[in-house]
Amino acid sequence: GAVVSQHPSRVICKSGTSVKIECRSLDFQATTMFWYRQFPKQSLMLMATSNEGSKATYEQGVEKDKFLINHASLTLSTLTVTSAHPEDSSFYICSARPTENTGELFFGEGSRLTVL
Amino acid sequence: DAKTTQPPSMDCAEGRAANLPCNHSTISGNEYVYWYRQIHSQGPQYIIHGLKNNETNEMASLIITEDRKSSTLILPHATLRDTAVYYCIVRAMDSSYKLIFGSGTRLLVRP
Numbered sequence: 333g334a335v336v337s338q339h340p341s342r343v344i345c346k347s348g349t350s351v352k353i354e355c356r357s358l359d360f361q362a363t364t365m366f367w368y369r370q371f372p373k374q375s376l377m378l379m380a381t382s383n384e385g386s387k388a389t390y391e392q393g394v395e396k397d398k399f400l401i402n403h404a405s406l407t408l409s410t411l412t413v414t415s416a417h418p419e420d421s422s423f424y425i426c427s428a429r430p431t432e433n434t435g436e437l438f439f440g441e442g443s444r445l446t447v448l
Numbered sequence: 449d450a451k452t453t454q455p456p457s458m459d460c461a462e463g464r465a466a467n468l469p470c471n472h473s474t475i476s477g478n479e480y481v482y483w484y485r486q487i488h489s490q491g492p493q494y495i496i497h498g499l500k501n502n503e504t505n506e507m508a509s510l511i512i513t514e515d516r517k518s519s520t521l522i523l524p525h526a527t528l529r530d531t532a533v534y535y536c537i538v539r540a541m542d543s544s545y546k547l548i549f550g551s552g553t554r555l556l557v558r559p
Contacts, residue, residue, distance in 0.1 A: 366546055376549040425491050429545050439491035
C-alpha cells in the first residue's frame with residue numbers, strides 16, 4: 333500500500349526557534365499534500381493544501397508566515413513552524429493524494445512538536 | 449462539504465460486530481462517504497468509501513441508506529486493535545480533495 337512518512341516523529345525545541353517537519357510519499361507521487369494539526373483530545377484541523385510547484389493554500393485563521401509550507405517535488409512537502417511558541421505544541425499530520433486520481437488520501441504517522 | 453453527525457462514543461465486545469452510525473442529511477449527489485480511523489497518537493487510516501452502493505473490503509462494510517442521508521460502518525468481528533476514533537467524512541470528488549474531519553466516534557472494544 334501507499335506509504336507516507338513524516339520526519340521527525342517527535343521534536344522538542346526552545347521557544348523562538350524554527351522547526352521543519354518533512355512529509356514524504358515513499359512509493360507514489362503526490363501532486364497534492366495536506367497539513368493538519370491536532371491538539372490533545374481534539375479532531376484534526378486542516379491547516380493548508382500544498383500543491384507541487386505552487387504556493388500553498390491556507391485555511392482561514394492559519395498564519396501563512398508562521399507555518400511555511402514548501403512542496404518542491406512530487407514526493408516531498410515540508411512544514412516549517414517559525415518562531416515557535418508553547419501554544420504551537422501539537423501533533424502535526426500530513427496526507428498525500430496520489431497523482432493517479434484514486435480519491436483516497438494517505439496519511440503520515442504524525443509529528444509531535446513540543447515547544448518549551 | 450456536507451456536515452456529518454456521529455455519536456461521541458460507543459463500545460462493543462471483542463468478537464462482536466461494531467456498527468458505527470453517521471448522519472449526513474445534507475449530502476449532495478456528487479459527494480462520497482469516507483470512513484477513516486485514528487488509533488491513539490497515529491495518523492488516520494483509510495477504511496472504506498462509497499457513493500450510493502454498499503461497499504465491502506477486508507476491513508469493513510459500508511451500508512448507505514437509499515436516500516443517502518445516513519450510513520453505517522460495520523466492523524464484522526471487532527478486536528481490541530479496532531479501538532480507535534472513527535471519522536465519517538463526506539467529500540466531493542472535486543479538485544480540492546481535502547478531507548474535513550468532524551469529531552468522530554470513539555469506539556472502545558471491550559475484552
